[in-house]
Amino acid sequence: MKKIAKFFSDNPRYRRYKKPLEAAEICDRARELSQGQYDVVSFNRGLLTLGCSSSAQAANLQAEATRIIEDINQKIGREAVKRIRLKISN
Numbered sequence: 001m002k003k004i005a006k007f008f009s010d011n012p013r014y015r016r017y018k019k020p021l022e023a024a025e026i027c028d029r030a031r032e033l034s035q036g037q038y039d040v041v042s043f044n045r046g047l048l049t050l051g052c053s054s055s056a057q058a059a060n061l062q063a064e065a066t067r068i069i070e071d072i073n074q075k076i077g078r079e080a081v082k083r084i085r086l087k088i089s090n
Helices: 002-010 012-034 055-063 065-076
Strands: 039-044 047-052 083-088
Touching (some): 047 055, 055 083
16 A cells, blocks of 8 residues: 555656545554444544444443554554544444
């Protein structure tokens, strides 16, 4: 993934793909770290949206939000994720 991102960032013709590639990388890292606890829905402008199955699970994830943010940012090597939003899906 890093090689593709480097190619696109170095080539002025493909700079418009930089943000979607970064979002895909962040979502991929979040999925790796989730271990089935949550679903990764989207990432946009520092906001990572996670899906969960119940309000109890959402409360637990909200309590761990800081740790989740730190883990994802550490995994990608920069502070891209600023906040987490939780969606309860059925």
